[in-house]
Amino acid sequence: MKRALTQGVSLLAVGLLALGGVQSAVASHGGHKHEHEHSHGHDHDEDTYAGYFEDSQVEDRSLSDWEGDWQSVFPYLEDGTLDEVFAHKAEQNGGKTAEAYKAYYATGYQTDVDRIVIEGDTVTFYEEGNEGRSGEYAYDGYEILTYEAGNRGVRYVFELAEEANGLPQFIQFSDHAISPTDADHFHLYWGDDREVLLEEVTNWPTYYPSALDGHDIAHEMMAH
Template identity: 60%
Template sequence: MKKEFIKSIIVFFLLGIILTGCQKEADSPVENASSESEPASSDSNSESAESTDHTHNHNHIHDDEKQKEIYSGIFEDDEVEDRELSDWEGDWQSVYPYLLDGTLDGVLQKKAETKKDKTFEEYKEYYKVGYETDIERIVIKDNTITFYKNGKGKTGEYKYHGYEFLTYESGNRGIRYLFDLVREADGVPKYVQFSDHSIYPTKTEHYHIYFGDEDHVTLFNELDNWPTYYFSNLSGEGIAEEMNAH
């Protein structure tokens, strides 16, 4: 009787151990389920990345729109920054010869058809006055500007003088960046002004230049003649494409 009682206790004890083991096995899939939920977190990160890309693209579009406004002469005073001569560094050619030989006729025709404020012939005359110059090439390096006339270059060293706001008849504005000749040099102007539709430090792709020996104020009054320069490695057709892009 006593032996049977002891056997019953042993059987009951072993049964308890077996049931406990089964319970642990039943609990283990819950941990696996938790680990399998991680890809959802990855999807969340992807959504965040898409949101970031969208924000970046939106800002890029906003920047493009702002650049167009600045190019058109719409900006606030406190947006204007000083610039160094290195912004205009490079080897540049006048576009005036391409106007005279007809290379830019397509550009003028497009303007006439798009804006409808002047005929092609009127645009041609307008730009003849605007682009006219006898300086066929300009090379800017470090703090020096070399002006080429009839193939011969004259070099002067220049220092930054500041910038000036100009308001045009249309109501839009422009910025001219001013430079002074450091020491007198033969055959180069004492005063130089750049206008390239930008208002803060940036490498320019083309520019209008004004220069003379009187003073900067006199140059501010020059609104009809604005010799224009593009990189010398561009062909006339390449310059026309650049102009049409704007």
């Protein structure tokens, strides 16, 4: 089962099954478990990327921060290209095998939306075998999620400006940044209920620039 474009909050039960008894964090907005494995350390702001920041540091962002042509990483998980990433995580972090990491990320990355193009206020979703569906989205603020482990994350929310067939009412970006900056990748959540969508912490389709190949993406992941 993959997350389709018209699907709202999905895969929660599947995600919990995949996680099993693994120690997890809990989002304050929902209480659903989410193992916050994908922190990204950057020399200029390691604490922020790891999810440690003050509310006063969070700033509004525009859709231009995510402008570009983006591809899902899920196909690279399915074809084995990302296996080296999971082996690296098992070696560096311990606690779980490479196979366990792969199962966790398989749930996280699942989606039918292989490509997303963002230009101006327009977001175009491309599902497997289908033509793109486009709509204009307007900024609708941000939400700060707090996890049981003490780290936090920010969801930047955009709402569909005019109803369009087959498009989600809301999209929510998470890219480990809390102020205006050009994203190098992002996790995207979508659905028709803004509040319920904030509870989705199990399935987080992830996108990298379409210009990168699978090995480039794997090396980017391991560098963080």
